[in-house]
Amino acid sequence: MVQEEQTFAALRWIGDVDGYLELLDQTRLPTEVRYLACRDVDTLFEAIRSLRVRGAPAIGVAAAYGVCLGLQGTVELMEADFFFRLDETCRYLATSRPTAVNLFWALERMRQTAELQRGLVLHELLQAMLLDEARRIHEEDTAMCRAIGLHGATLLNDGDGVLTHCNAGALATSDYGTALALLYTAQEQGKRLRVFVDETRPLLQGARLTAWELQRRGFDVTLICDNMAAQVMREGRIQAVVVGADRIAANGDAANKIGTYGVAVLAKAHDVPFYVAAPSSTFDLAIADGHGIPIEERDPTEITHGFGRQTAPDGVKVYNPAFDVTPAKLIRGIVCERGVIAPVTVENIRKTIG
Ligand code: MRU
Numbered sequence: 119m120v121q122e123e124q125t126f127a128a129l130r131w132i133g134d135v136d137g138y139l140e141l142l143d144q145t146r147l148p149t150e151v152r153y154l155a156c157r158d159v160d161t162l163f164e165a166i167r168s169l170r171v172r173g174a175p176a177i178g179v180a181a182a183y184g185v186c187l188g189l190q191g192t193v194e195l196m197e198a199d200f201f202f203r204l205d206e207t208c209r210y211l212a213t214s215r216p217t218a219v220n221l222f223w224a225l226e227r228m229r230q231t232a233e234l235q236r237g238l239v240l241h242e243l244l245q246a247m248l249l250d251e252a253r254r255i256h257e258e259d260t261a262m263c264r265a266i267g268l269h270g271a272t273l274l275n276d277g278d279g280v281l282t283h284c285n286a287g288a289l290a291t292s293d294y295g296t297a298l299a300l301l302y303t304a305q306e307q308g309k310r311l312r313v314f315v316d317e318t319r320p321l322l323q324g325a326r327l328t329a330w331e332l333q334r335r336g337f338d339v340t341l342i343c344d345n346m347a348a349q350v351m352r353e354g355r356i357q358a359v360v361v362g363a364d365r366i367a368a369n370g371d372a373a374n375k376i377g378t379y380g381v382a383v384l385a386k387a388h389d390v391p392f393y394v395a396a397p398s399s400t401f402d403l404a405i406a407d408g409h410g411i412p413i414e415e416r417d418p419t420e421i422t423h424g425f426g427r428q429t430a431p432d433g434v435k436v437y438n439p440a441f442d443v444t445p446a447k448l449i450r451g452i453v454c455e456r457g458v459i460a461p462v463t464v465e466n467i468r469k470t471i472g
Contacts, residue, residue, distance in 0.1 A: 140153045177214075179291075185225065188203060189241075192241055193242050195241065218364040219402045263291050269457050281381065282324070286298060297395045348384050357390065359392045361392075371444065375441060394452045408445065415440065
């Protein structure tokens, strides 16, 4: 078990229905550990959009609590107005980021919880029920991380070198993370791993977040630039790649942080198994394959003025997709809380998730 002082909560609800959401502001890491209080939906919306809270499962949990924020002060409203406010809050939060399906999944769950009670209960009680539902989503996320860790740790051996991209760890979830849950669980089982972390351009989630959280938890961690992965694989240092996902289509094509697809191609070329770890809430079975997954495009200044310093000429044309899609055929297995889906086929996914 990791020690208390090495752990941190990516997010936590403080108080009761009239409470607020606290987020570990990830834009300040690794140099500053500071929590941000979100007392209204606008503050939370900005926090999601600017990646103060990020990672598919954490965005979902944050959005569920965001619905509770949006419904504060509604006790006096007529039922129609209450549901109008609920609808408005869900629609607004749904526009914060487009790719991670957990956001839409969590909002839909909150909406359905409220719909089931329409006409039956007082708003006060309904607000309490919705906070309970958000807390349940939060707790389930913790259980999901542990289950993913247990299923996935079997894929890693003592002494393995493991490469990961972006941050799919404790900072991206309520607990152990998804990809990093495999590492935490393997470590608990006494396996010693050497973890290589891609820096993850342009926002450096690997360098700022993954290296930070793994180092705190006592891992042998080595940071590399994204363009070093091929060389590190050729040198035989990597025995497995593990990444998270933001949305997985019905055929197993998986969207994750930009650069993941490249790593998967490299893994194939070097005969290194490439695994995706994600909860069932990251699957979007309504989308047949990766072509249907919406890919977020972000501000060009993330590339031209990364972290406040200009590194490209004025006026240069920039393309900045935040995610890419790894085709299912490059994925050796998808680890979810219900087990390891391998080989990755429509049938196997339907059997486990559908
Ligand atoms: O833009 P980000 O930092 O939200 O991207 C996050 C990722 O790509 C993660 O790998 C993914 O959300 C899985 S988190 C368990």
